[in-house]
Amino acid sequence: MEKRKKYESIMRKIAENYGYREIQTPTFENLELFTIKSGEDIIEEIYAFKDKHGRDLALRPELTAPVMRAFVNECSVMPRPLRFYYFANCFRxxxxxxxxxxxxxQFGVELIGSSSYLADVEVILLAYNIMKELRLDFELKIGHVGLLRHLLKEVEDEKASRIMRLIDKKDIKGLEEFINSFNFPSELRENIYALIEIEGDREVLKDVLNLVPEFDFSYLNDFCDALDSLSIEYSLDLGIARGLDYYTGIVFEAYARSGLGAQSQICGGGSYRLAHLFGGQDVPSTGFALGFDRIAEICEIEAEKKGTIVIVNIGYEMEVLKIAEKLRKETEKRVIVDVMKRNLRKQMSYANDIEADYVLIVGEKEIKDGRFGLKDMRTGEQKTLSMEEIIEILR
Structure with a gap:
């Protein structure tokens, strides 16, 4: 748990340094909040139920929709852009x-109110720096769903959405079967297959230009210029679809290079428009979510060990409690006292079992003289010292 707290504190610190403020949302939400965003199919993937009054509720499967609901209901008149971050449990x-x-x-952020490429750059830079600070070995892949949507502009919305979801799942066989189920233009088919296979550095945009010559690449070029100037390591992957309809432009994913097997994605995000679905204005937003549990499995940063002091004594509990309180305040160390009335040998054995750093020995003579035995459990060295000297050593 100490390691997880360490990773969480790193994420929080970096997000706050970028000006993001924490937001918390309810664990339960109205089911409609997620079906509006993701469609009725999501019901099979989440914990959905009726409460005692027959209302359809769900345990949140993610945080973007709850944050945007909170924005629409409580924060829509605040100065923009708004920067929120969250760290919370979700359920599937x-x-x-x-x-x-x-x-x-999940740990994630939402930047609400900007349609500039600079918003996408900031969010990706934030995610990138968090993963770098955690010393993760990862690859960052970036796409633009606007390119696929542009190719599919003549396809009816429901079919286009289905195609995007199949591409997002890398289900090429399912994509082929679906396209073959209706009159889909052969040239468009070839262009889609060619586009989703394009991957590499920004030089591949020349190939994309040949496939979608009428697309405005100025946003994407400015975006890539900014990433390059910041020395962010990334590759373009035009097969990233983020299959939900509300994604509008830049999308990105990060994958751990080792340690997670098939479930290697540790971050996902992109630009989207979602507020209008919840009764608000059509506001541009961008954000990401990090899979905290997966990151905790592969992150090798050790948590700083907080020193532990065990006070051993026989029959002087009230004095020991006072000494323990003083040490906790003066040293900010873990100070443990015996609450089982064990003998001296068992107390020392316990200190050894929990790998305490020091043992403080308190007895009648020590209390009378104001000098106590302090044993360094790592070296075995024991000294008789005043309380002031002990505090100085333990600080």
Whole structure:
């Protein structure tokens, strides 16, 4: 748990340094909040139920929709852009497997109110720096759903959405079967397959230009210029679709290079428009979510060990409690006292079992003289010292 707290504190610190403020939303939400955003199919993937009054509720499967609901209801008149971050548990109804649990934790941000490429750059830079600070070995892939949507502009919305979801899932066989089920233009088919296979550095945009010559690439070029100037390591992957309809432009994903097997994605995000679905204005936003549990599995940063002091004594509990309180305030160390009335040998054995750093010995003579035995459990050295000297050593 100490390691998870360490990783969380790193994420929080970096987000706050970028000007993001924490937001908390309810664990339960109206089911409609998620079906509006993701469609009725999501009901099979989440914990959905009726409460005692027959209302359809759900345990939140993610945080973007709840944050945007909070924005629409409570924050829409605040100065823009708004910068929020969150760290919370989410729930999915599916078979647990390595790196994929029914209850899982996400750390993420939402930047609300800007349609500039600079907003996408900031959010990606923030995610990138968090993963770098955690010393993760990852690859960052960036796409633009606007390109696929541009190719599919003549296809009816429902079919286009289905195609986007199949591409997002990398289900090429399912995509082929679906396209073959209706009159889909052969040239468009070839262009889509060619586009989603394009991956590499920004030089591949020349190939994309040949496929979608009428697309305005100025946003994408400015965006890539900014990433390059910041020395962010990334590759373009035009097969990233983020299959939900509300994504509008830049999308990105990060994958761990080792340690997670098939469930290697540790970050996902992009630009979107969602507020209008919840009764608000049509506001541009961008954000990401980090899979905290997966990151915790592969992050090798050790938490700083807080020193532990065990006070051993026989029959002087009231004095020991006072000494313990003084040490906690003066040294900010873990100070443990015996609450089981064990003998001296068992107390020393306990201190050894929990790998305490020091043992403070308190007895009648020590209390009378004001000098106590302090044993360094790592070296075995023991000294008789005043309380002031002990505090100085332990600080």
């Amino acid at each position: 109804y599916e078979r647990p497997q390595k790196g994929r649990y029914r209850e899982f934790w």
